[in-house]
Amino acid sequence: DSGVTQTPKHLITATGQRVTLRCSPRSGDLSVYWYQQSLDQGLQFLIQYYNGEERAKGNILERFSAQQFPDLHSELNLSSLELGDSALYFCASSVAPAGSTDTQYFGPGTRLTVL
């Protein structure tokens, strides 16, 4: 158990809908990262927050957004969902911002299925 929690474990929804994925980082970690894992794209970095502020953006679609709250938990919002958004979404956390020697610890993931 990495100490990173994600809810829900599974999510099934329809095209055009909006969902919110939640992540709680390990105690003491200030950085939260979101990743998407799909069969065709592999594991892709989406976005990073550090202590409430956006630090870096990767291959995140405009339909997707995220935020990190004062208690350091983070939410990833996915809207206008398409079939191709079906994937496993991981959250990871680390103590420091990216660019350090920090290790990222991953949560168990949320499996999103868009029908």
Place this chain on the structure above:
Amino acid sequence: AQSVAQPEDQVNVAEGNPLTVKCTYSVSGNPYLFWYVQYPNRGLQFLLKYITGDNLVKGSYGFEAEFNKSQTSFHLKKPSALVSDSALYFCAVRDFQGSSGSARQLTFGSGTQLTVLP
């Protein structure tokens, strides 16, 4: 831009035999290198990392990895494989000197499915 290649989609090895999972990388600056393992329906678990120093890095569950700068490789090894080692293994690289926050993120390889046969 940084990149990671895992040239083998699948590696099969007999239990008790040594195993190697290959990884090569490309970065413009000094690399930070990581190995993670993913069991079915689970998140990624950290195995080991190379930051600097000794080229042979020891990690969890008896795994180790050898950093080779001239060959830009970071192969994962274990002297004696167990059936329970069967999983998906990911190599990742971070460019410490990346020019932006995005450039300093982890880039993952495509993964290698390791199957240890009893």
